Amino acid sequence: MNYLVDYHVHSIFSSDGHNTIMDMCRSAVNKGIKEIAVTDHFEPHISNEDYPFYNQKGYWALMTKAKQVFREKLSVKFGVELGQPHLFPEVSGAILEGFPYDYVLASAHKLPAGMDVSEIDFGSISEEELCSMYLMQLKELVYWNDFDCIGHLDLIKRYSADVYKKNISLTCQYELLREVLQLVIHSGKGIEINTSGLRQTPKETFPGFDVLKLYKALGGEVLTIGSDAHVAEDIGKGLEEAVDMAKAAGFRYITVFNRRKPGWVSITEEENTFGQVNSR
């Protein structure tokens, strides 16, 4: 695949981002990437329900400039990563009404009581309980419905790996996982392969191959790939591995978005449609 895309990157418009939008774009160009979605966090949570850190106008202005500066080398897409929008539907909906995004990722970073999933006491909860709790959040997220793809579907694997000394698999709650994936598919939404796990303790993407295969087997088609880079040097990391994984799971296309409408980029060698966004 020579039309590489990175559909999950963060700039300093995220509280945990380290580089400017321009730096992120420059890094993408240097790595031969053709298209990126800058998906800075809108992360409301209990006691910070409006999340004023999110500077939508500032983001929009610099993105517009970056689009112009890099127009011949890189397609730059307006994105956002909405944290737990199902718990904060009004403010999340207002963000989406504020500007016409190309791509909306929705992620469950927090539990309803406000705890971050990284703060769960993994030692006091079984793998089955953990997966059930997380999948119930994802189910509510899918019911909320105003997104394009779910971010890092088995994120709890990242934080539990050190305690359990292994990677958990959402397949331990197979029926619930299947229900969530079917809901995603039937509502015309998608998932991403998030490669940040390859750089962290799990050494595996989020989700792993097991979940990806099940998603495909159930009829899943909408699939993006993203590095979740928070620094410019991480842009593009793991994209090739993710493409190989997608192919091994049976995907022939990955998805890109324009004003929230999906387009398709071939990842198979025989179809020489690289760089073209096709309607199938």
Ligand SMILES: [Zn+2]
């Ligand atoms: Zn996230």
Ligand SMILES: [Zn+2]
């Ligand atoms: Zn992210």
